[in-house]
Amino acid sequence: MIRLTPIVALDVADLTQVATLLDQLSVGPRPIFKIGMELFYHYGPDVVKQVQRAGFDVFLDLKLHDIPNTVERAMTVIGALGVKLTTIHAAGGLEMLTAGKRGLKAGARQAGIEPAKLLAITQLTSIDDRILHEQQHISISLNESVQEYAKLSQTAGLAGVVCSAKEVTLIRQVVGPSFLCITPGIRPFTAQQDDQKRVVTPTKARQLGSNGIVVGRPITQVNDPKKAYYQIAAEFTEEQK
Numbered sequence: 001m002i003r004l005t006p007i008v009a010l011d012v013a014d015l016t017q018v019a020t021l022l023d024q025l026s027v028g029p030r031p032i033f034k035i036g037m038e039l040f041y042h043y044g045p046d047v048v049k050q051v052q053r054a055g056f057d058v059f060l061d062l063k064l065h066d067i068p069n070t071v072e073r074a075m076t077v078i079g080a081l082g083v084k085l086t087t088i089h090a091a092g093g094l095e096m097l098t099a100g101k102r103g104l105k106a107g108a109r110q111a112g113i114e115p116a117k118l119l120a121i122t123q124l125t126s127i128d129d130r131i132l133h134e135q136q137h138i139s140i141s142l143n144e145s146v147q148e149y150a151k152l153s154q155t156a157g158l159a160g161v162v163c164s165a166k167e168v169t170l171i172r173q174v175v176g177p178s179f180l181c182i183t184p185g186i187r188p189f190t191a192q193q194d195d196q197k198r199v200v201t202p203t204k205a206r207q208l209g210s211n212g213i214v215v216g217r218p219i220t221q222v223n224d225p226k227k228a229y230y231q232i233a234a235e236f237t238e239e240q241k
């Protein structure tokens, strides 16, 4: 089973904070760094290059969701950036997912590099059953919705999904063992839940079969990010004293 090193969400405001975190986490088992909307909207591909130049793999998490043509063209640009993982919303439907995958491959081909693995967002980990029913007016359960989106993503040829570790077992029942389940909503026992609804500890995520955990604030917003990262990484990989 593939188990990635923990993915650290670089949800910070500027390049100075990026440089500090890259420096703090550059010793030992290196994380994959996730660049999201905040940094990418501010700095564009330059921030991707900064992280890559420091020797880290990049997960570019822009969660594309638009008409198929727009998504395909945007994914062609992303495909040439040399990132290892990137995201699209499963809710955009099969045609959009397929177009995204096609664009990503085309961009990578033009740049002469391997295409990034494309992951579909199932239901954001900030959503729970109540929000799904009362605000999105979706009548099936959150678990069923996540399973359906996983099936759709597999049909579109994607590498995997983003979900809560709580759903990994259910997802594997419908798409098999090799479909990637990358899981944010990770909270050590001592950390606050913030806006996340479906949270799991790093140890539980490992036990539930997550292929990779995504952790932001419990690492980036604490006094000692290095200590927090290595503790979480040890829990996820079981290398504990």
Ligand SMILES: O=c1ccn([C@@H]2O[C@H](COP(=O)(O)O)[C@@H](O)[C@H]2O)c(=O)[nH]1
Binding pocket: 009, 011, 036, 121, 123, 124, 125, 126, 162, 163, 184, 185, 186, 194, 196, 214, 215, 216, 217, 218
């Ligand atoms: O369903 C999702 C999809 C993506 N995310 C992203 O993961 C991190 C989590 O940050 P924390 O500070 O650990 O809560 C963040 O960048 C989200 O955009 C997610 O949380 N849930």
